Amino acid sequence: MDSEALKKYSALHPKPAGLTLQYGTAGFRTKAEQLDHVMFRMGLLAVLRSKAVVSTIGIMVTASHNPEEDNGVKLVDPLGEMLHPSWEEYATQLANAEEQELQKIITEICQKAAVNQHKDASVFIGRDTRTSSEKLSQSAIDGISVLGGQYHDYGLVTTPQLHYMVCCQNTQGQYGKATLEGYYEKLSKAFTELIKQVNTGSGESQRHLKIDCANGIGALKLSEMEPYFPKEVLIHLYNDGTKEKLNHLCGADFVKVHQKPPRGLDMKPNERCCSFDGDADRIVYYYKDATGHFRLIDGDKIATLISIFLKELLAKVGQTLKMAVVQTAYANGSSTRYLEETLKVPVHCVKTGVKHLHHKAQEFDVGVYFEANGHGTVLFSKAAETKIRQLAKEEKDDEKREAAKVLENMIDLINQTVGDAVSDMLVIEAILALKGLTVQQWDAIYTDLPNRLRKVQVADRRVIDTTDAERRAVTPPGLQEKIDALVKKYKLSRAFVRPSGTEDVVRIYAEADTQENADALAHEVSLAVYHLAGGKGALPQP
Numbered sequence: 154m155d156s157e158a159l160k161k162y163s164a165l166h167p168k169p170a171g172l173t174l175q176y177g178t179a180g181f182r183t184k185a186e187q188l189d190h191v192m193f194r195m196g197l198l199a200v201l202r203s204k205a206v207v208s209t210i211g212i213m214v215t216a217s218h219n220p221e222e223d224n225g226v227k228l229v230d231p232l233g234e235m236l237h238p239s240w241e242e243y244a245t246q247l248a249n250a251e252e253q254e255l256q257k258i259i260t261e262i263c264q265k266a267a268v269n270q271h272k273d274a275s276v277f278i279g280r281d282t283r284t285s286s287e288k289l290s291q292s293a294i295d296g297i298s299v300l301g302g303q304y305h306d307y308g309l310v311t312t313p314q315l316h317y318m319v320c321c322q323n324t325q326g327q328y329g330k331a332t333l334e335g336y337y338e339k340l341s342k343a344f345t346e347l348i349k350q351v352n353t354g355s356g357e358s359q360r361h362l363k364i365d366c367a368n369g370i371g372a373l374k375l376s377e378m379e380p381y382f383p384k385e386v387l388i389h390l391y392n393d394g395t396k397e398k399l400n401h402l403c404g405a406d407f408v409k410v411h412q413k414p415p416r417g418l419d420m421k422p423n424e425r426c427c428s429f430d431g432d433a434d435r436i437v438y439y440y441k442d443a444t445g446h447f448r449l450i451d452g453d454k455i456a457t458l459i460s461i462f463l464k465e466l467l468a469k470v471g472q473t474l475k476m477a478v479v480q481t482a483y484a485n486g487s488s489t490r491y492l493e494e495t496l497k498v499p500v501h502c503v504k505t506g507v508k509h510l511h512h513k514a515q516e517f518d519v520g521v522y523f524e525a526n527g528h529g530t531v532l533f534s535k536a537a538e539t540k541i542r543q544l545a546k547e548e549k550d551d552e553k554r555e556a557a558k559v560l561e562n563m564i565d566l567i568n569q570t571v572g573d574a575v576s577d578m579l580v581i582e583a584i585l586a587l588k589g590l591t592v593q594q595w596d597a598i599y600t601d602l603p604n605r606l607r608k609v610q611v612a613d614r615r616v617i618d619t620t621d622a623e624r625r626a627v628t629p630p631g632l633q634e635k636i637d638a639l640v641k642k643y644k645l646s647r648a649f650v651r652p653s654g655t656e657d658v659v660r661i662y663a664e665a666d667t668q669e670n671a672d673a674l675a676h677e678v679s680l681a682v683y684h685l686a687g688g689k690g691a692l693p694q695p
Contacts, residue, residue: 155299156256162299163255166193166292176244177654178506180227180236182216185285188224192289194247195226196276196296197259202240203274203302205266206231211319213312214280214290218367218406218430221399224285226293227312229277233320233328233570235508240266274302277322277331279315281370281432282394307333311370311433313573320570333377340576341381343565347583348385350559361387362582363426365415367404368394371433371574378575386582391418405430405437405527405574410606413447414439425585425592429574435527436574438581440592448596452523453480453488455581458595459531460498460521462584463563467519469556470544474518474537481505482624482649483525486664491599502622505651507572528572531580533564559587602645604664605675609682610689611659614652617686623651635681643670648678659686 168190174181181191195212203210211229219225228236228244236244243262250258263270276297280286290306297304307318314336321331329339366372372393379388392403392415400407403415405428414420415428420441427438438450460478467474477499478492484502492498503509507528514520518537523529533541541564544557566583568576585595611617618628626633632650640646646665653660659682663675672695679693 158299159256159259162295163193163252166190166295168250168252173249174245175655176236176241176248178235178508179217179655180213180225181244181248182219182223182225182655184222185216185224185283185289188226188285188289189292191248192226192292193296194250194255195228195244196293196298196302197255197300198240198244198247198262198296199228199276199293200274200297200300200302201243201259201262201266201268202228202230202236203276204270204272205268207272209275209277209319209322211315212276212278212290212293213315213432214278214286214293215312215432216281216283217312217432217434218400218404221283221401224283224289226289229316229319231319231323233316234511235571238508274300275322276302276304277307277315277318278304279307279310279312279318281312282309282373283399309370309373311374311573311575313434313568313571313576314374316570317568317573333374337378337381340566340568340579341378341383343562344386344579344583345383346562347559347566348383348586351385351586351589360385360586361389361425362578363389363391363418363420363424364578365392365403365408365418365426365428366390366394366433367407367415367429367431368392368397368399368401369404369429369431369433371429374433375575391415400431404428405435408439409437409449409451409526412449414441423591423593427578427581429578430527433574434572436577436581437527438592438595440596442593450592450596451485452525452527452529453484453601454596454598455527455577456480456521456523456529457488457491457496457598458584459580460492460496461598462588463519463521463531463560464496464498466556466560466563470541470548470553470560472540472544474540476519476521477501477514477517479503479510479513479520479522481510481524482622482651483662485525485601485604486645486647487599487602495599502624504623506654511571523572527574527577530569530572530577531563531567532569533567538564602664602666603668603671604662605668605671607661607663607675607679607693608653608658609661609679609686609693611657611682612687612689614657614659617650617652617659617682619649619651624649626650629685632681632685635685636678639674639677639681643674646670646674648674650678650682657689 208231216225548554
């Protein structure tokens with residue numbers, strides 16, 4: 154390691170005094186102007202990680218659904234998964250180190266993580282459309298270069314596309330070609346194969362889809378991908394970033410939180426619409442019913458649709474493959490009930506955060522996971538994938554072989570590395586077409602229980618500790634007993650509280666038989682949190 158070069162370059166990316174940041178589920182995220190030193194140092198860390206695992210590592214510059222002024226960075230591990238938890242700790246140490254300690258901390262990381270300095274390092278880097286992203290990705294490249302790493306700059310890509318490239322590279326092309334063309338070709342080929350089987354008599358109107366691209370990267374990449382789509386697909390892009398600000402009054406997060414359509418998208422009754430978030434790793438669907446009411450179809454209902462479809466296919470191929478759905482405590486109670494009682498699919502609840510869902514889903518032959526916010530995917534075990542591909546080729550029974558072929562195309566259409574709005578959209582469009590379902594019929598599979606999300610500011614979020622996949626509070630004393638008593642007052646109700654991962658607020662979720670009751674329960678739980686967990690500022694208002 155050339156310590157003079159490190160000193161020289163590090164001085165060009167100085168750390169603002171007194172700033173400390175924490176690498177969380179979303180990597181680092183904050184105001185763009187505070188991130189220059191972090192990017193440089195994540196370039197350094199990516200090289201160390203690459204040497205440690207002797208694989209290509211990804212760096213994605215994005216702040217997803219945050220406002221345009223923010224930015225952030227996430228590292229991508231060899232199979233396209235999120236950075237290993239032990240390295241999140243190193244990321245935090247490196248980002249917060251004073252300049253004169255950098256060399257020492259790098260040496261410590263190399264010792265702790267058994268990094269062989271003589272190995273080659275390779276890093277893939279990508280960025281979203283924020284004005285700050287290009288300069289910040291250049292800072293990361295500086296960090297990679299100082300430690301002698303090789304890099305490939307993919308420029309503007311969606312977050313899931315970068316995850317995909319990293320996985321392709323490290324599986325020596327088994328997962329696909331590590332280029333944008335490779336991504337477009339693999340997905341469009343699988344999609345085209347799937348919808349070949351749709352009988353065309355089901356009417357043209359079924360094929361139209363309006364997409365709110367959150368004024369982000371999704372619009373650019375969907376435009377690039379359009380020539381690859383079969384002619385039956387009629388997508389109409391809105392909020393494409395030419396006029397308005399990223400994520401401003403639009404995007405999946407806005408639609409989900411505010412339960413209303415995005416600005417800049419005109420909806421007629423019963424038109425199918427969907428929204429991506431700023432870096433295109435989340436998707437939600439919605440429509441206006443005949444009476445003009447806005448209807449949201451969130452991640453829970455997407456997981457349910459995919460589960461129904463996969464369960465039918467798995468039954469047809471007649472294999473004993475184990476399928477399960479993984480949810481968090483935020484999943485609507487009606488979805489859990491439908492999956493377990495009607496569909497008879499096991500449901501597992503884990504802590505909030507994609508890495509927990511992904512990890513749990515890996516335990517099954519087919520693991521479907523979605524957060525209610527629309528981030529999710531499906532994982533197929535190696536054994537299940539091998540079996541399905543073999544049946545698609547060799548099975549003598551026609552019906553079984555055809556079902557296996559559909560499953561094989563689903564495996565190729567799904568981005569198994571991470572939630573991917575483009576891939577998930579094509580999966581959903583294919584299933585709706587193959588099953589001949591309208592958006593209303595999909596919505597009617599079950600009725601969501603009315604719910605309400607609230608947050609309460611507290612002096613210190615660490616006073617709240619939870620257990621049972623965040624569904625019960627262990628501390629402060631008396632809080633859970635209070636919540637239990639409040640929940641008893643309402644029908645079909647439940648509520649839970651959990652500390653935010655990023656700020657001193659406590660998040661509250663409540664659901665009940667009516668919206669009024671869900672609101673009342675959420676308010677009463679907010680008050681309990683305020684009084685028992687050190688609330689700050691004004692008393693929560695109903």
